[in-house]
Amino acid sequence: MFSVSKISTRLNSTLKKTALYDLHVSLGATMVPFAGYSMPVIYKGQTQVESHNWTRTKCGIFDVSHMLQSTIKGKDSISFLNKITPTDFSTLKNNHNTLTVLLNKNGGIVDDSIITKENDNNNFYVVTNAGCIEQDTKFLNEELNENFKNKDVKWETLENKSLFAMQGPNSQTVLSRYVDNEILNNLYFGQRIKDVKCNNIEGLTLDIARSGYTGEDGFEISIETAKYEDFIKELLKNEECKMIGLAARDTLRLEAGMCLYGHELNETITPVEASLTWLVSKSRRAGELANFNGKDKILEQIANKSHTKLRTGFKFLKKGPPAREHTPIYLDEAGSQQVGEVTSGSPSPSLKNxxxxxxxxxxxYNKAGTKLFVGVGKKNKMFPIEVVKLPFVSPSYYKN
Structure with a gap:
């Protein structure tokens, strides 16, 4: 199901290691190159399907500390964010986060990101993709130097912090054994709270966001790197918990209809084409707030529907090999007209494969219910598919 070759961006470079590398190896993980890091794709004693189903029914723990954590601070931080994203950060409440996209001058997506407003001082916490660290760093520094050189805004990466996710219906049950359950009961999807004390581990605090990349309820937690491995080992003492690798993470996010940068998103795709128009705040579609990168192209696509393609989902109508990235999609079985291209594909463990x-x-041809064909493999063997709305599996977010 999972192609190692598709996830490596720096096969010939020296791979970095997260603070859990030794633990991954001790658990029998198959380690692969991913975004410049050596990361676990699957663990000994688990199949990909078992890992996937464990997360959907119990609590999967994911090492995501290869992702970049950073902050944007200063009185001009909202102006900066409103320049590089289409989202209105002036309306974001404290301790709330939002998905957004970093935009180049042509309206293309440099990266997708989760950004949290931390306080009234306009301090923001930012999580961006590991595979985009170099291009994000270049982009953010260029934007700061070009348009905000004499403004009060600073972007800094967080040092000595690691990041992990707890995903699945038992996530709160497990985490409540370490932090006050009342705190978790009042923490809803899209919210984040800092410096939460662990009741039975002296000196340990966690920054806890109710979010994730699977469609399940769960948390993404920032922790001091020096205490990271010990706490994960503590969590693994709970019978509901298992470490889960990249293979299951990919099928989980695919079922949840979530984008993966480098597959569904890149610098030539606009948020409108990516079916992420909702990230363009309505308050920013006209007037003085309509001042973000690529606004002319993006707002024209929204107003006039001038874009020619859209991201959507599909399912096979009969058995066959999965349609992987770049598989062509045709109007008819004869392959007389190509009308699209696959960005991600896999059997769905939650939908009977x-x-x-x-x-x-x-x-x-993007409309739900449309019948098309994929041409799979070197021989371009045709299989019928049907266009469907995303997500494939309904989310289980904990909302107010």
Whole structure:
């Protein structure tokens, strides 16, 4: 199901290691290159499907400390964020976060990111993708130097911090054994709280966000790197918990209809084409707040529907090999007209292993219910598919 070759961006470089590397190895993880890091793809004694289903039914723990944690601070931070993203950060409440996208001058997506407003001083906490660290760093520094050189705004990466995710319906049950359950009961999807004390571990505090990348309820937790491994070992003493690798993480996010940068998103795709128009705040579609990078192209696509393709989902109508990235999609079985291309595809463990995927389809062939064909493999063998709305599996977020 999972292609190691598809996840490596620096096969020939010296790989970095997270603070859990030794633990991954001790648990029998198969380690692969991913975004410049040596990361676990699967653990000994688990199949990918078992790891996937464990997360959907219990509590999966993911080492995501390869992702970049940073802060944007200063009285001009909102102006900066409103320049590089289409989201209105002036309306974001304290301790709340939002998905957004960093935009280049042509409206293309440099990266997708979760950004949290921490306080009234306009301090923001930012999590961006590991595979985009170099391009994000270049982009943010160029934007700061070009447009905010004499403004009060600073972008800094967080040092000595690691990040992990707890995902699945038992996540709160497990975490409540270490922090006050009342805190978790009042922490809803899209919120984050800092410096939460662990009741039975002296000196340990956690920064806890109710979020994740699976569609399940759960948390992403920032922790001091020096205390990271010990706390994960403590969590693994709970029978509901297992470490889960990249293979299951990919099928979980695919079922949840979530984008993976480098597959569904890149610097030539706009948020409108990516079916992420909702990230363009309505308050920013006209007037003086309509001042973000690529606004002319993006707002024209929203107003006039001038974009020619859209990201959507599809499922196979009969058994066959999965349609992987770059698989062509055709209007008919004869392959007379290509109307799209697959970006991600895999059997779905939650849907009895029916092959599913995401793709960019030319309009009007993106409409749910449309019957098309994928040409799989070197021989371009045709398999019928049906366009479906995302997500494939309904989310289980804990909302107010």
């Amino acid at each position: 029916v092959n599913i995927g995401q793709a960019y389809l030319n309009k009007p």
